Amino acid sequence: MRALTVEPGRADSAQLDKVPEPPLEDGAVLVRTLAVGICGTDAEIVAGGYGAAPAGRSRLILGHESLGRVEAAPVDCGLAAGDLVVGIVRRPDPEPCRYCAAGEWDMCANGRYTERGIKGLNGYGSDYFRIEPEFAVRIDPALGLAGVLLEPASIVTKAWEHAERIGRRSAAWQPRTVLVTGAGPIGLLAALLGAQRGLEVHVLDRATTGPKPQLVRDLGAIYHAGRLPQADAFRPDMVFECTGAPALVLDAIRRSGSPGIVCLAGLSSGQHEFNLDLAALNRSLVLENDAVFGAVNANRSHYEKAAAALGAADRSWLARLISRRVAPEHWAEALRKQPDDVKVVLDFTQ
Ligand code: BGC
Numbered sequence: 001m002r003a004l005t006v007e008p009g010r011a012d013s014a015q016l017d018k019v020p021e022p023p024l025e026d027g028a029v030l031v032r033t034l035a036v037g038i039c040g041t042d043a044e045i046v047a048g049g050y051g052a053a054p055a056g057r058s059r060l061i062l063g064h065e066s067l068g069r070v071e072a073a074p075v076d077c078g079l080a081a082g083d084l085v086v087g088i089v090r091r092p093d094p095e096p097c098r099y100c101a102a103g104e105w106d107m108c109a110n111g112r113y114t115e116r117g118i119k120g121l122n123g124y125g126s127d128y129f130r131i132e133p134e135f136a137v138r139i140d141p142a143l144g145l146a147g148v149l150l151e152p153a154s155i156v157t158k159a160w161e162h163a164e165r166i167g168r169r170s171a172a173w174q175p176r177t178v179l180v181t182g183a184g185p186i187g188l189l190a191a192l193l194g195a196q197r198g199l200e201v202h203v204l205d206r207a208t209t210g211p212k213p214q215l216v217r218d219l220g221a222i223y224h225a226g227r228l229p230q231a232d233a234f235r236p237d238m239v240f241e242c243t244g245a246p247a248l249v250l251d252a253i254r255r256s257g258s259p260g261i262v263c264l265a266g267l268s269s270g271q272h273e274f275n276l277d278l279a280a281l282n283r284s285l286v287l288e289n290d291a292v293f294g295a296v297n298a299n300r301s302h303y304e305k306a307a308a309a310l311g312a313a314d315r316s317w318l319a320r321l322i323s324r325r326v327a328p329e330h331w332a333e334a335l336r337k338q339p340d341d342v343k344v345v346l347d348f349t350q
Helices: 040-046 141-167 185-196 212-217 246-255 278-287 300-312 315-321 328-335
Strands: 002-006 015-018 029-038 065-072 084-087 114-116 128-131 136-139 177-181 200-205 222-225 238-241 261-264 291-294 322-326 343-347
Touching: 002 328, 015 328, 029 084, 029 141, 040 328, 065 128, 065 141, 084 128, 084 141, 136 141, 136 300, 141 185, 141 238, 141 261, 141 291, 141 300, 141 315, 141 322, 141 343, 177 185, 177 246, 185 200, 185 212, 185 238, 185 300, 185 315, 200 212, 212 222, 212 315, 238 246, 246 261, 246 278, 315 322, 322 328, 328 343
Parallel strands: 177 200, 177 238, 200 222, 238 261, 261 291, 322 343
Antiparallel strands: 002 015, 029 065, 029 128, 029 343, 065 084, 084 136
C-alpha cells in the first residue's frame, strides 16, 4: 500500500513509499484511509526539526489528522465495517504516569507518551491503518470529509475546556469577548467554539484577501486584518493565541482583560530573542489576576465533545475550511503553502 514516510531528523527525506499492510499489533480495527490533514507539525517533521520513528526503525509514516472507513472490526468492539472513524493521536506512556493512567494522556507528565505520525508510532498517512478500538472515534457519517477536522477540533476543545475551568475560579466570571490570533484551522475552529458559546469573537490574522476574512464573518465574528484596535479600547476576557509568533504571544498576554485568561495553543518554531520588561509584565499579571497557560493535544473526551461541536456547525462553513485536496502522489504540493490555504488534505481516495 502507499504510505507517506519520512526519516525524522533528516530534512527533505519524505517520500511516498510502498509499505506492507498495517501490522495487527497496531490494533484490531482495520481502517481504509479516506483523508489525512496536513498541519504545521507535519511540515516541521518533513523539514527535519521534529518527530521520532518507531523504536528500531529509521522511517515514520506521517499523518496524525485522520479520517477513514472501518473495513473490519472485532464483534462487540463498538465499531463495525462502514463506520467513519478518526484516530486519536496520542498513546499513554508505558509507566503510566498518573495522568496517562487516568486517560488524560494529553497531560502526560513524563514526556514518554507516543503520538501516531509524530513521535514513536506510525501515523495514518497510508492507504490502510490499524487502530485499537478505544483509540478510534466514530463520527456522524453526515460530516463526510469535514470529519478530518476532528483532530484539530479536539485540540481547541481541550483549550476551551481548560480556559473555562480557569474562568470558574471566580463565581462571578462571565466572559463576553474572546480574541483568537491566527485564522488557520486551529484559530478558525477556536472561533467556531466561541461563536457556539454566544460570545463576541474577534479574529486577528495577516490575510487581507482569500477565504479567511469571510470565514470569520460567516461565524458572526469580527475580522481584524493585521492589526487590532488600541489596547485600551479592546481588552478581551479570553485570548486563544494560535500562531506561536512571539510578538503576538506577548501582545496577547498584555492585552487580555482583567482578570484575563490567555491560552497559548500555537507552537513557536526556531529561536527568537526578545527584549522584554519582565518586571512590568509580572506586575500586570499579578495585579490583574491574569492566567496564561499552554494547551496541547487532546484525550478521548475532547474528541467526543469536538465531534458534537462539528456536528452542530454549519456544514458548508466546515467544508470551506478544506481548501485543497491533494492526491498522495503529490504530497509535496500539499506541504507547499499557497496563499488561500486553510486546511490542505491528502485525499487517499485518489
Ligand atoms: C498535534 C498534537 C500533538 C502536537 C505535539 C500537534 O500538531 O495536533 O496532537 O500533541 O502536535 O506533537
